[in-house]
Amino acid sequence: MTNVPMVEQPASSGWRVRGSYFEACNCDAICPCRSVHGQPGGSSTYGECYGTLSWHIHEGHAGSIDLSDLKVVISLRYSDHVQPSTPWEVICYIDDRADDTQLEALADIFLGRAGGSVAQLYGAAVGEVHAVRRARVTVEHVNARKRIDVVGYLNVEAEGEASEPGDVRCGIPGYAHPGTELFGDLLRSDDRPFQWAIIGRRNAAFATDFDYRDD
16 A cells, blocks of 8 residues: 555557446535536536546556556545636555556556546546555445445445436546436545545435547
8 A cells, every 4th residue: 555656658559448437526416517418517516526536447458468357546636616627636546456567557547647538538637646556446336336445545435326327427437428326425535635524415426437548
């Protein structure tokens, strides 16, 4: 669980990662930033958004580096009570099963440094990266109760649909990947400077799939 330095070079050319996606934030469900029935989203519920994004890579590679079955979690915070919104502050957690080469590729891809889909969808919003950490990451994207557990750092849980399947879209996995809004009931981080806890408030959460590539 030690800090891992930021990598300086982009991931190898010819990368692609695809799999399942789940996130939760402090906004009220349905999160106002989402697109519902094709209508554009807006500002966060409370003027400051904080939460957690998670990806389980079912199939993936960066050049010859196999990234399949690895997990990535990003914790983030930004303010939009001022305009333009502040850049995201983030902490990136990489599955501790990843070796050094896999870790570097994953950090580059999911922080937008490798260009491609991520840079187009959300990479430009990433500002200060407080840390990239190896950690024991567990996610549950399939069962009715969705979970993210980064041991020693954060926990997220959500259950209960706040929308019909396919009604809601989010810019982070991409609007071409419709999903389902959920009611969150646990959003907790104990990793400085990200310390918050929401328990039982039915905050916003969202589940879908993703497919990022270098072109």
